Amino acid sequence: MLRLLVADGNDRAGRARHVRVCGKTSAETYAGVLRALAPDAACDLLAPADGDAALPAGLAAYDGLVFTGSSLRVAEGGPAVARQVALMRAALTEGVPVFGSCWGVQVAAVLAGGAAGANPRGPEYGFARNIAPTGPGRAHPLLAGRPPAYDAPAIHSDAVIAAPPGSTVLAANGRLDVQAIALDYEAGTFWGTQYHPELDLDEVAAMLRLSAGEIVAAGFCGDAAGVTAHAQALRDLHADPDGRADLAWRFGLGPEVLEAGLRRREIRSFLDALVRPTRARRR
Template sequence: MLNLLVADGNARGGRERHVAATGRTSAQAYADILRALAPDARPTVLNPADAEATLPAGAGLGDFDGLIVTGSELHVTDDSPAVRRQIALVRDGLAAGLPVFGSCWGVQVAAVVAGGRAARNPRGPEYGFARRIAPTREGREHPLLDGRPPAYDAPAMHLDAVLEPPPGARVLAGNGLLSVQAIEIARGPGVFWGTQYHPELDLDVLAAMLRLNGAVVIGAGFCRGAAMLDAYAAELEALHADPEGRIDLMWRHGLGPEVTGAAHRRREIANFLDRLVRPRAGRRAQAG
């Protein structure tokens, strides 16, 4: 059994908007993916942005085999209680020796915890897909990216990014827009693996998020109006519904199996579970 803590990066309003757009919170969607990748996974959802959020009665962070941090509407540069609580959670999780995984917001929080800097990317946002991601020399040999080709695309939705990696961090992948697309951060007895892109996002959810953030996407010049954005999102939904049959949409959007195939797209999450979480669970079982 893999006992996993899934921390939703959004505050209450952000969670409500996400549910209205996709039918589930980010953490609930992550929990479903974890169960699909590991049938023995037992995810526990936590909303650490909320002041009243607590772990299950009698449980401590050390009772979990891993911590996963989702994306968020929040900005790590905002000195708000919701942000500070999540920084504290990741700091405490690493101090407890947990393997921690994060996508997008999770990467930014972990970088700040370890002394790096995250803020608005001066080179611009990535809405829809991060293109031509390439592993670094260290990344080509790193288990987080095991199975990834020399260049790949991935779903992405972010304005902020890690601009200065923490001291001692290992940058594992980047692209022309951002030098930190994947990273390993070791802090105390814990280790963080994460990606700025979203390996957890199915294309229908990505479409919903583009619509949810339509004003920002249009304002950034990615689409010339709501009709164009809706048409783009509709094609992503169609590709999600028939990823093997819609070769026309794969061609039109320049996408391949690294995006359209669920096993390819979720590779980093599966690697995290296999390479970090299962060994910890095994050690805990032997100690118990």
Template sequence: MRLLIVDGYPEDARERHRAGFGLTPGEAYAAVVKRIVPAAACDIALPADADAQLPSGAGLSSYDAVILTGSPLHVYHDEAPVRRQIELMRAVYDSGVPSFGSCWGLQVAAVAAGGTVTPNPLGREVGFARRITPSEAGRGHALLAGRPGAFDAPCVHLDVVASLPANAIVLASNGMAGVQAAEIRHGRGVFWGVQYHPEFSLTELAAIMARMAEPLADEGFFRDPAEVAGYVEDLRTLDADRSRRDLAWRHGLDEQVLEEALRTLEIRNFVARCLGGDTMRH
């Protein structure tokens, strides 16, 4: 299986992620995919970079699937790093190659097909998206196969999909976002995406929250940056030692977040559908 991982981060943000976690977002996503399919070959594209060598339509067609990461960018900002990613996503749709995306990935896929993204009027959703609930369509959809009637997932985002394009369906939502999961059919392509981050381990989430300590305190999630540090340390400790039931209880985390096979379920379902070669292609 050959996949293209589209890392949506600009170079400076990628390097900050590497400094805090040890891998860039694209490398981290590729590592998750490799744990699911050890034989998978993953190439990484960097469309936020001005000198990025982006694949042509023929190049995209050589892949079995495309996966889009998150990003600190905002898709409604009219700037070159954003425009390149929207155009690349349109090329992915045109290629007919199945695609999947987390957070920014869902937002880019929605806008590339004619939807809209705005700042969330409810503010930032960070740490964990709580009580994500599949819609009636989502309960029977292969993307969410194996998920319970409500579940939590790692997340961090300020923006949300405000309106989906034509030929799209909402698969899940919660109190913070009306679109937590969706399928979008556009051109020759089918995209499955989520607003949360099934690829994030607790350690990767901790690294992101550590570098956001000041804004998280300013926005009232914590009393001060030192309190963020304590939360971050709890996440890292729990990731290293799943027997710490005290920490799991304190933060309200269950197996849907703590067990990698369950946390990454949407990625696993997407990869399985691509390997099966059925309805992911028109």
């Protein structure tokens, strides 16, 4: 049985907001996806942003660690950020494979000597469009099966703005130079994406509602009511992806987003191409 640790990047306030709109925490979403992709996986959930969260004493007992997204900002620092950087460092130092989306990839980049902050080209709300694997990315197992260009769920204003020395940028698009990355740190390996392969369309819709103020401020929508209508259409598409070709056309979405098995490629690749082989070597 795989033993996985899922670290929720949000602090208490962020988790409460997420539960209010999604009905569950980011860590609970990830745990459900991990168990669907690996029925032999047991997932423990952790909230390392909390000052009273006890970090596991034996991280080496885990076969993999996954970091979720977060409403925190790495560049602002503070104890909630420092505790998560420390968890990432401890896991990689002990040789535990780590995956992260959005917040997780920013934490890993900063730990390894890169930089994260506001993307000077602007945010991505809803979907990252026309992501293209780099030369190294086309041969990397994290992106195995991805086409030459694809879309993916994305909700972020911050991003990795300087890749760490020695890391490998695996994918980019016109909005961001680091959409996927791989890096080695101490005895461990990190793979991650700025986009969210774990999110279903109803959760993308919920997070859009949560970010309505920022979306309006960015000029992507005229008012909060427009964001709500946009999000409802995404929810309708989630409820009937086969029968709502009109909505798939409106959003410009194809199988790489609409089909869960394709959308979650990177998480499956992390489990099958990194976690399981690493477990075999360590045991």
